[in-house]
Amino acid sequence: MAHQDNIDRLNTELDRRKDDLIALTQDLIRIPTLNPPGENYRLICEYLRDRLAPRYFQCELIRAHDTPGDCEKYPRWNIVARREGARSGECVHFNSHTDIVELGQDWTRDPFGGELDGDKIYGRGACDMKGGLAASIIAAEAFVDTFPDFSGAVEISGTADEETGGFGGVAYLAEKGYFAPARVQHVIIPEPLGLDSICLGHRGAWWAEIETKGRIAHGSMPFLGDCAVRHMGAVLNEMETELYPALAQKRTDMPVIPKGARQSTMNINSFHGGQNEPEAGFTGLPSPCVPDSARMVIDRRFLIEENIDDVQKEITDVLEKVKSEREGFAYKIREIQRIIPTMTAKDAPVVTSVASAIQNVLGKPAEYVVSPGSYDQKHIDRIGQLKNCIAYGPGILELAHQPDEYVEVSAMLDSAKIMGQSLIDLLVEKAA
Numbered sequence: 001m002a003h004q005d006n007i008d009r010l011n012t013e014l015d016r017r018k019d020d021l022i023a024l025t026q027d028l029i030r031i032p033t034l035n036p037p038g039e040n041y042r043l044i045c046e047y048l049r050d051r052l053a054p055r056y057f058q059c060e061l062i063r064a065h066d067t068p069g070d071c072e073k074y075p076r077w078n079i080v081a082r083r084e085g086a087r088s089g090e091c092v093h094f095n096s097h098t099d100i101v102e103l104g105q106d107w108t109r110d111p112f113g114g115e116l117d118g119d120k121i122y123g124r125g126a127c128d129m130k131g132g133l134a135a136s137i138i139a140a141e142a143f144v145d146t147f148p149d150f151s152g153a154v155e156i157s158g159t160a161d162e163e164t165g166g167f168g169g170v171a172y173l174a175e176k177g178y179f180a181p182a183r184v185q186h187v188i189i190p191e192p193l194g195l196d197s198i199c200l201g202h203r204g205a206w207w208a209e210i211e212t213k214g215r216i217a218h219g220s221m222p223f224l225g226d227c228a229v230r231h232m233g234a235v236l237n238e239m240e241t242e243l244y245p246a247l248a249q250k251r252t253d254m255p256v257i258p259k260g261a262r263q264s265t266m267n268i269n270s271f272h273g274g275q276n277e278p279e280a281g282f283t284g285l286p287s288p289c290v291p292d293s294a295r296m297v298i299d300r301r302f303l304i305e306e307n308i309d310d311v312q313k314e315i316t317d318v319l320e321k322v323k324s325e326r327e328g329f330a331y332k333i334r335e336i337q338r339i340i341p342t343m344t345a346k347d348a349p350v351v352t353s354v355a356s357a358i359q360n361v362l363g364k365p366a367e368y369v370v371s372p373g374s375y376d377q378k379h380i381d382r383i384g385q386l387k388n389c390i391a392y393g394p395g396i397l398e399l400a401h402q403p404d405e406y407v408e409v410s411a412m413l414d415s416a417k418i419m420g421q422s423l424i425d426l427l428v429e430k431a432a
């Protein structure tokens with residue numbers, strides 16, 4: 001039973017480090033890395049370097065120059081820490097984003113206090129995802145200390161800007177080759193998807209701005225102009241009666257959670273027509289004008305069974321149909337971003353490894369899930385061309401971005417045992 005013996009040694013070591021795990025999580029929460037604007041990235045990277053460098057991780061701090069939001073006041077810093085094993089082999093990489101979202105209202109705890117109350121540590125980012133970062137660090141440290149003869153390498157990265165698209169974080173690193181298949185073979189992203197759940201990937205997204213055109217005229221004589229908002233109303237009507245019912249019919253075999261997202265969806269992120277809203281404090285009346293432009297941003301989430309060209313065509317078909325029915329109808333469409341859906345195979349090595357660790361630690365089989373929205377896996381998949389990637393980490397997804405966000409110490413410790421066990425599997429036992 002060498003296998004169980006290895007696991008027991010690691011678990012004993014992790015249990016011993018529980019206070020360290022708590023203190024590390026609290027320290028990370030106490031560095032306010034709000035994004036936007038992207039504060040204190042350098043500080044949190046230095047903190048991680050000061051922790052990992054004395055433990056023989058080679059640490060690189062990498063600024064994502066000229067990416068969205070990067071400037072002298074808010075530089076986009078990332079850290080990649082790599083600990084080489086005793087011999088060559090594969091590399092397991094843990095990637096966590098260091099940024100957190102705005103606080104919002106209704107906090108009853110100090111959002112940057114890292115307060116420990118029973119089994120819970122409170123603070124913005126506790127769940128999404130400083131708790132996951134802390135758990136992966138403790139797992140990696142306990143592993144390298146307990147199995148110094150391991151093969152390959154363990155990497156930990158802390159990256160910027162996940163909450164705003166990841167361009168100054170994982171996308172930048174992927175472009176620089178940090179996720180190239182020659183360097184990294186397995187990636188675990190400790191996002192809060194639930195202790196027993198392996199997230200295989202995410203749906204796709206296509207964002208576009210649609211503009212309808214009109215002609216300005218005096219509002220008392222609208223027949224002399226052409227109202228862009230009425231044209232857009234016709235587009236919305238076509239979407240309500242034809243497109244939305246059609247989207248609801250497109251179901252997926254992807255195990256998306258929540259279940260309501262196991263179909264194609266489309267949100268209208270914004271809608272604007274006519275003159276701009278007056279500035280706050282302006283007390284005058286609006287002027288009477290026929291709107292010559294209306295704009296709408298759509299957020300279409302699509303399935304692995306769909307392809308992006310069809311998704312786009314579906315929207316242009318709506319616009320062309322309206323055009324054929326309405327005199328004077330003219331539109332423009334501009335793509336804002338596209339994210340291709342991704343789903344790692346259930347028999348990929350990182351998946352089977354984490355699944356058997358979940359069974360071992362929790363005594364139940366792993367759940368396989370897919371995220372309704374995307375996260376940094378999109379860049380690892382598309383730019384890095386690395387398919388052996390999952391999200392797995394502690395924390396309750398529903399708490400992300402909420403007031404009084406917390407992470408449970410017991411969940412972090414269990415997830416650290418699971419991450420550590422898959423390191424044993426991939427870098428010790430399979431490598432032997």
Ligand SMILES: [Zn+2]
Nearest residue numbers: 128129162191
């Ligand atoms: Zn996150």
